[in-house]
Amino acid sequence: MKTYSILIALLLAGCSTTSDRYTERSNYERERREKIADRVIDQAPDWFMKVPSSKDAIYAVGDSYGGTLSGAVGNARANAFEGICQAMGGTVRSQTKVFRKDTDAGSAGVTTTAIRNMCPDVDVTGADLNKQKVIRVGDRYHAYVLVAMPLGEANVIARTKQRD
Numbered sequence: 001m002k003t004y005s006i007l008i009a010l011l012l013a014g015c016s017t018t019s020d021r022y023t024e025r026s027n028y029e030r031e032r033r034e035k036i037a038d039r040v041i042d043q044a045p046d047w048f049m050k051v052p053s054s055k056d057a058i059y060a061v062g063d064s065y066g067g068t069l070s071g072a073v074g075n076a077r078a079n080a081f082e083g084i085c086q087a088m089g090g091t092v093r094s095q096t097k098v099f100r101k102d103t104d105a106g107s108a109g110v111t112t113t114a115i116r117n118m119c120p121d122v123d124v125t126g127a128d129l130n131k132q133k134v135i136r137v138g139d140r141y142h143a144y145v146l147v148a149m150p151l152g153e154a155n156v157i158a159r160t161k162q163r164d
Contacts, residue, residue, distance in 0.1 A: 040142055045133045048144045056154040058087045059130070063144045069134060072143035077129060080147040084127060085119035088149070092117050126150050126157035 044063075052059045060083025066072030086092075093116045100109040130148040134141055153159070 036137055040135070040137060043133075043135045045131070045144055045146075047131055047146050048133075052146070056151055058084055058149040058151065060084045060087065060147050060149075061145065062147070063142065065137070065140050065142050067140055069141050069143075072134065072141040073132065073145065076132075076143040076145040077147065080145050081124060081127070082117065082119070084124060084147055084149045085122045086117065088122045090117060090119035090122075123158070124149060125161050126155035 048061050048063065051061055060080045062076040062079025062081070062083065064072050064075035064079060066075060082090075094113060095116075096111065096113045098109065098111045100107060127147055127149040129145055131146040133144045136142075149155075150158075
């Protein structure tokens with residue numbers, strides 16, 4: 001009986017060690033992802049966190065991850081141009097649905113919200129990629145961009161296009 005008790009104790013000790021190893025691995029992975037997220041925030045440019053403003057231009061920022069440098073920058077630019085579009089007359093629609101199920105055992109609810117950004121065709125002639133910064137995160141790229149859309153007399157390209 002003593003022998004069985006010792007074997008069971010050793011078996012349980014072995015199981016708890018295995019469990020601790022996986023817990024440690026899980027904790028390590030979580031901490032690694034948190035450090036990467038902190039690094040991304042720390043390396044974000046000041047102009048991304050505090051977007052410039054001007055009476056003669058609209059500024060918008062965008063960011064994106066990508067497996068290729070051009071993909072990350074291209075998606076970040078698209079995100080920034082969405083901001084330009086919204087600033088120049090885009091609209092937003094929102095619809096929320098609430099689903100609730102009540103039973104004798106209890107109740108459960110799910111709320112879903114759909115947000116639709118609509119942007120009419122906006123002429124972005126004269127807009128330019130004002131600034132960009134790319135950082136490498138592991139084997140991927142994180143691109144930050146600042147796009148500027150000059151307004152009125154400041155937009156020489158748009159004025160020339162109108163004249164032509």
